[in-house]
Amino acid sequence: MSGLSIGNVKKSFGAVDVIHGVDVEIADGEFAILVGPSGCGKSTLLRMIAGLEDITGGQIRINGRVVNDLQPKDRDIAMVFQNYALYSQMTASQNMGFALELAGAKRPEIDKKVGEAAAILGLQPLLDRKPAQLSGGQRQRVAMGRAIVRDPKVFLFDEPLSNLDAKLRVKMRAEIKALHQRLKTTIVYVTHDQIEAMTMADKIVVLHGGRVEQIGSPLELYDKPRNIFVAGFLGSPAMNFLEGTIEDAANPVLAMTSGSRVKLSRAPANSVNRPLTLGIRPEDIAFGGESGVDAVVKVIEPTGSETHVAVEIDGKELTWVVRERVELAPEQRVKLSFETSKVHFFDQQTQQRLDA
Amino acid sequence: MSLRQSTHDPRVQALVLLVPALAIYAVFALYPMINVVILSFQKWNGLDPNRQFVGVANYTAIFTRDPVFWVAFRNTVIWTVMSLIFPPVVGLLLALSLNQKIFGRNGLRAIFYLPVIIAPIAVATMWKWMYDPFFGLFSQLLTSWGMQGWIKDWLGSKDIALYSVFVAYLWQTVGFSMVLFLAGLQNVPQTLVEAARIDGAGRWAVFKHVTLPALRPTITIVLVLSIISSLKAFDIVYGLTGGGPAQSTQMLALWAFTQAMQIFDFGRGAAISVVLLLITMAVVVPYLRWTQRHEEVEA
Numbered sequence: 001m002s003g004l005s006i007g008n009v010k011k012s013f014g015a016v017d018v019i020h021g022v023d024v025e026i027a028d029g030e031f032a033i034l035v036g037p038s039g040c041g042k043s044t045l046l047r048m049i050a051g052l053e054d055i056t057g058g059q060i061r062i063n064g065r066v067v068n069d070l071q072p073k074d075r076d077i078a079m080v081f082q083n084y085a086l087y088s089q090m091t092a093s094q095n096m097g098f099a100l101e102l103a104g105a106k107r108p109e110i111d112k113k114v115g116e117a118a119a120i121l122g123l124q125p126l127l128d129r130k131p132a133q134l135s136g137g138q139r140q141r142v143a144m145g146r147a148i149v150r151d152p153k154v155f156l157f158d159e160p161l162s163n164l165d166a167k168l169r170v171k172m173r174a175e176i177k178a179l180h181q182r183l184k185t186t187i188v189y190v191t192h193d194q195i196e197a198m199t200m201a202d203k204i205v206v207l208h209g210g211r212v213e214q215i216g217s218p219l220e221l222y223d224k225p226r227n228i229f230v231a232g233f234l235g236s237p238a239m240n241f242l243e244g245t246i247e248d249a250a251n252p253v254l255a256m257t258s259g260s261r262v263k264l265s266r267a268p269a270n271s272v273n274r275p276l277t278l279g280i281r282p283e284d285i286a287f288g289g290e291s292g293v294d295a296v297v298k299v300i301e302p303t304g305s306e307t308h309v310a311v312e313i314d315g316k317e318l319t320w321v322v323r324e325r326v327e328l329a330p331e332q333r334v335k336l337s338f339e340t341s342k343v344h345f346f347d348q349q350t351q352q353r354l355d356a
Numbered sequence: 357m358s359l360r361q362s363t364h365d366p367r368v369q370a371l372v373l374l375v376p377a378l379a380i381y382a383v384f385a386l387y388p389m390i391n392v393v394i395l396s397f398q399k400w401n402g403l404d405p406n407r408q409f410v411g412v413a414n415y416t417a418i419f420t421r422d423p424v425f426w427v428a429f430r431n432t433v434i435w436t437v438m439s440l441i442f443p444p445v446v447g448l449l450l451a452l453s454l455n456q457k458i459f460g461r462n463g464l465r466a467i468f469y470l471p472v473i474i475a476p477i478a479v480a481t482m483w484k485w486m487y488d489p490f491f492g493l494f495s496q497l498l499t500s501w502g503m504q505g506w507i508k509d510w511l512g513s514k515d516i517a518l519y520s521v522f523v524a525y526l527w528q529t530v531g532f533s534m535v536l537f538l539a540g541l542q543n544v545p546q547t548l549v550e551a552a553r554i555d556g557a558g559r560w561a562v563f564k565h566v567t568l569p570a571l572r573p574t575i576t577i578v579l580v581l582s583i584i585s586s587l588k589a590f591d592i593v594y595g596l597t598g599g600g601p602a603q604s605t606q607m608l609a610l611w612a613f614t615q616a617m618q619i620f621d622f623g624r625g626a627a628i629s630v631v632l633l634l635i636t637m638a639v640v641v642p643y644l645r646w647t648q649r650h651e652e653v654e655a
Contacts, residue, residue, distance in 0.1 A: 050550075050554060051553075051554075052550050052553070052554075071553070072550075072553050072554040073553065073554060073555065073556035073557075077554070078554065079550075079551070079554050081547045081550075081551060082547075083545075083547055085545070085547040085548050085550070085551035086551075087548070087552075087565055087566070087569070088569060089565075089569045090565075098552075098555050098557075098565070099554075099555035099556055102555055102556040102557055102561060103556055146555075150555075
């Protein structure tokens, strides 16, 4: 099969295991994002794909070929680094053509490929500049050009936008996605930023503590997180969690540990009297009528398009996102209701999702 | 401005903090330097309360009537050229090997640096023993390898004495270049090495395109310090050969010393020192200018 296949891959640094048997299949042409908090092993995994770290166990195949023991240059990959990693003494075009030059390509061929990549990235006016004369975004584009010139089977991106300012990051995000739509080459992209993952990926791989927590499309993961970690990691502002037990299977109510009771329209099977964590996204909270839960407004953060409100229910803080303009004041008492069809249930002990 | 206010002025504070260093520099470096320049236009035997102004007589004397000056000049040039090549190259090679993850590298680094902290005169004494044509280490080793034909009077033959002294000098000074290069190697960006590996660069290409460019500031420092220390080379020559045999290891610094301290012609000694200073500046200043301009273009 083509694409990239990671089979039961393990990595240890001495006695410390950092990746514990990861399995990921990435189809040809797919944009896959490895995401997770720092220390989750995402960069190590990417570096193992690149051949910059040894693979302790398992197999990595690129285009069906096992690459475990191949040199980075023989793996048919190209990598874009967070700090660009450009050769400071070379011009942009020399940077981009360097791999071809090392491979012994002829000058006209190098010039042609560099020219093509430069055209794709809008780098033509900058080709004779050295990295020091380029802005951060331009450097990152040269680094991408260097990758494109090699025409690899897989592009590897290691947090490529982390060194850019917020505005440029949003712009480059769209550029990379457009680039992928144009080149249709497989991309493996590492980031700790879940918004990058959500906005760019065809497939998100959520890693945590060297294990895969969940693999799926952005909306799959958003709508059906497999466990509390994924539920809390994806989405901004993050999902709210309430702890309690379900009373009365026929007419389910979540009795919160703190005392409040939330009426639900459904509940997982066999969940009565079982300690549960209920997850609710900030946008699935609304003004409730008389039957709503009592809450106290704490902090109001208008962003323009929406308003983030920190509310307290029985001493527990929740984030509530209101799309319409609202008049609220700190310490104001409100009644809130949850969009019960969009409530997520998790087992408190196993942290796993319970379907209702 | 009251005293209290003025002590809060950062310019005053800076001045106060600089004064001790400046005073030491002025008394022990600047004043002797100026004095040497003045002395080079005078005649003085080192004891006489009066110094006599003689114009450029000392310079014309060393340039036209002192054959040893030109021998020393030639030897100093050879010495400097060798110093520009061998300590930096050997130091870089040592640094590159001791930058690998090899067993006992910290111990090896210390061992290679050790000669730097030994007094040159002690180094000279050690090497004098080792160079002894009958009982010295080298002759013994060559004998035990059955290569008696290679044994030379290392310090006594005027064709090789200069190079023998240089080997001892290299042994003593190379650790310094090595340490500077080792420090420089820590600044080679690892991601750049990785990017180069992905680009298909082998060891040599990584060295040429990543390591060397990153080492450029270090190379500048090592070369400049090598030139300066080679032109100053004195104690090791003094200790090993004293300039002989037949002036074959005579150098400008040593000849200046000999003129002043042994022949008691301080004027001539000073004139030779000034020539040495001018040579040093003529080599170092353009090089520093050139590298600075180069770095500005890069940055």
